[in-house]
Amino acid sequence: MTEPAATGHVDCAGDDVRARVAVTRSLPEGPSRRLARHARVEVWRGEGPAPEAWLRAACAGAVGLLATPADRVGEDLLVTCPTLRVVSNLAVGTDNVDVAALTRRGVRLGNTPGVLTAATADLAFALVLAASRRLVEARDAVLEGKWTTWDPGFMLGLELAGATIGILGAGRIGMAVARRALAFDMRVLAWSRRGRPADGTGVEGVEMVAMDRLLRESDVVSIHVALDASTVHLVGAPQLALMKPTAVLVNTARGAVVDQQALLEALVSGRLAAAGLDVTEREPIDPSDPLVHLPNCIVLPHIGSATVATRTAMAELAVDNLLAGIAGKRLPSCVNPELDSI
Incomplete structure (x- = not known):
């Protein structure tokens, strides 16, 4: 299966009721296929981090966002995407995310500890x-x-x-x-x-x-x-x-x-x-x-987790967090667990 283009959705038929999510980087094939089976996915495929304008447009109406450490997720983005329920960060660290702002808005945040x-x-x-x-x-x-x-x-x-x-x-x-x-x-x-x-x-x-x-x-x-x-x-x-x-x-x-x-x-x-x-x-x-x-x-260019096995495992866990969040289930790894009380 081929991933969607940077500005398109996966299988976005008019009557498709799957949740809409934004992904700021192409994922390994396995996790990418699994996510596409359960959600309408918009992926940034361009050079460098996803531009702010793209991120705002992709998250408008989306219920989930899979971000990387290169993406800034804060109040200025959150005000433009009131439907967002979950952010899944493809990293252990969350310094690129305003955790307090997410928590105030009831948006759960997942990360990927252990696997890296x-x-x-x-x-x-x-x-x-x-x-x-x-x-x-x-x-x-x-x-x-x-x-x-x-x-x-x-x-x-x-x-x-x-x-x-x-x-x-x-x-x-x-x-x-x-x-x-x-x-x-x-x-x-x-x-x-x-x-x-x-x-x-x-x-x-x-x-x-x-x-x-x-x-x-x-x-x-x-x-x-x-x-x-x-x-x-x-x-x-x-x-x-x-x-x-x-x-x-x-x-x-x-x-x-x-x-x-x-x-x-x-x-x-x-x-x-x-x-x-x-x-x-x-x-x-x-x-x-x-x-x-x-x-x-x-x-070095921030390659601590850069092995095929580890980046694949990180993506799998990030997708697990995202899918759990859009389904209203407990996140496998939740940074703001006070919201993860299901």
């Missing part, structure tokens, strides 16, 4: 390895002809065995990174706002500590907190100043958790050895941003 834990943890640890062992810098040295002989002092990096990793955010993904770090014979410290791992995620061998201690003692700091008002610039100049000058910072959570200007200054000045980022404060980051061009900073 392993893929995101793998990517985080890939950045730990790449930044610690200077892999991108070493590859560039080969391309630039700087590899002229074997030199005992060339491209020295951080050895992970015996080193300490500090994990900011002891939820599913943070603890999955902890398990990977333990397999590399690392000492693991962790911090969370609640002072303990999220329920059911605890890992033997992880020591929960205060944030200041974690920053001072860690050779690698990996960030795994959700973005909200309390975590914007959670890691800024004061926190970076606590870290070892030989330390590595990895962020696969959300860009705004780190003060990007403070990070740039720390990397340039030598106050921090290296960083690996899958997220930035503004996405996509400007290719001319100096952070992108630092030899000791790896910047």
Whole structure:
């Protein structure tokens, strides 16, 4: 089956009584087919995020919206689509959605936790390895002809065995990174706002500590907190100043958790050895941003969950949430459960 064009509906016969939904990105074939069997679907297929005008038009009269982290869903959109019952976000994080505005209007919000834990943890640890062992810098040295002989002092990096990793955010993904770090014979410290791992995620061998201690003692700091008002610039100049000058910072959570200007200054000045980022404060980051061009900073285009299996599983759960919402059933994963009382 072929998906509909960007501006058209699926099988929109005049007497079609299926609920109307908007989807801001093409989905994998399986979830897409399943959604089309149960709803009239309008899909944005253009380049980049769905334009605001398209989103307003597509959501007018729709009962459901399947959005991505690139889409802003707030009061200005909601006032134009009073029939909306459910928003399904193709992500764990919901910082692109005004949850309070949805809740005030009785619109349920679904997300996709759990299914992307392993893929995101793998990517985080890939950045730990790449930044610690200077892999991108070493590859560039080969391309630039700087590899002229074997030199005992060339491209020295951080050895992970015996080193300490500090994990900011002891939820599913943070603890999955902890398990990977333990397999590399690392000492693991962790911090969370609640002072303990999220329920059911605890890992033997992880020591929960205060944030200041974690920053001072860690050779690698990996960030795994959700973005909200309390975590914007959670890691800024004061926190970076606590870290070892030989330390590595990895962020696969959300860009705004780190003060990007403070990070740039720390990397340039030598106050921090290296960083690996899958997220930035503004996405996509400007290719001319100096952070992108630092030899000791790896910047990736937000690919933490980018495996075939994980993106398919995310889409399946997002469709489950959307279909449950338009049917008036309990969402498999609901962000505002006070509305999900059926």
